[in-house]
Amino acid sequence: MASIETLTLEVADTTAAHHFYSAFAPDAQISLRASEAPTTGFRGFALSLTVPRPADVDALAGAALEAGATVLKPASKSFWGYGAVVQAPDGTVWKLATSAKRDSGPATGRIDDVVLLLGAADVSASKQFYVDRGLAVAKSFGSKYVEFATPSSPFKVALYGRRALAKEVGVPIDGSGSHRIVIGGAGGPFTDPDGFAWEAAVAAPAPTA
Template sequence: MTDIAHVTLEVTDQASAEAFYRTVFGPDLPVQVRGSDAPTTGFRGFTVGVDLRGPAAVDDVFARALAAGATAIKPPEAQQWGGYSGVLRAPDGSVWKLATSAAPGAGGADPTIERVVLLLGVADVAASTRAYVDRGFEVAKDYGQYVELEPGDGAVTLGLYERTGLAAEFGVDPEGSGAHGLAIGVVGGGFVDVDGFAWETAPALEA
């Protein structure tokens, strides 16, 4: 099993990005930022999902993000599959979904983060899945266009989604070029995957 300890977003203004994520999510988000001048335009090929305890929490955190400089892509609303979610773009350009599967009224406005999901937009889901399985990941869910891998003891769940499908799901234009602006901290050794996403060695997770 390969465990993801955190993800690192590469941003042009590190201090502003750190302030944004601290203000919106507090200290428990397993996301770091670091400065980078690597050029990137449009969709960066990944999204980050944060699962919260109820619709009121989604509304509150979404509003806090907008007040801190984020842009709404899809305002929070009930979904056909029964959940409640909204999509926004952070000031650094990364795309986020805030979601819950809880029923209306459940969870109150408790902002506790229940799960963080990193979705990578890939060219070939089957090929990318095989490459990750070869590195020790195990498949938890396989829907063809979307595969979710077992998180193990990691702080972040990894999902693989066909790139254009991921962009459509999150309501953004799939066009983009340049750096992904993302590094994934993994326990067990760094590498670059078949879609160009960089993985970096992270300290072992505490028991």
């Protein structure tokens, strides 16, 4: 398993979700699938869009709100850059971020990276699980954060402690039921230690736009 080929969100209403993602981030290459699987509270993951400038964060946040998202963290500066967190109508949490603190121009409309942030009960154990399945570690900060190298993939994947991730995106840690996301890549199907499901990727993801 050298890369992630697809990310599929499981949603109750695919038509409504398609409308939202077409307006919010059509270039993110997220796929949609109908599901009524019970889910409550924090689903244990977030998706992060890394962009070039603060104006891009503002533009994405504005598009998300106009399409029906709610604000979890309003756009603001921090020691690492500039960012915001929104929650889609289907419940998916999106972090919008740039390392640039000073706005150097208008929004570019570009998304540099789509990053899947997985909340792990034990980051070290989950790290070893993925290393054993062929993912190489690109960055590691002890038991706090791990980013894997996926150079041939349209997506990146990283591990946070579940509590730390919930705090990062501004939601309570409690949650149960389906994660409502399925990851596609070589080596599937399997389920990781935190219950995230992987399936064999058989085709490129269909754009939501």
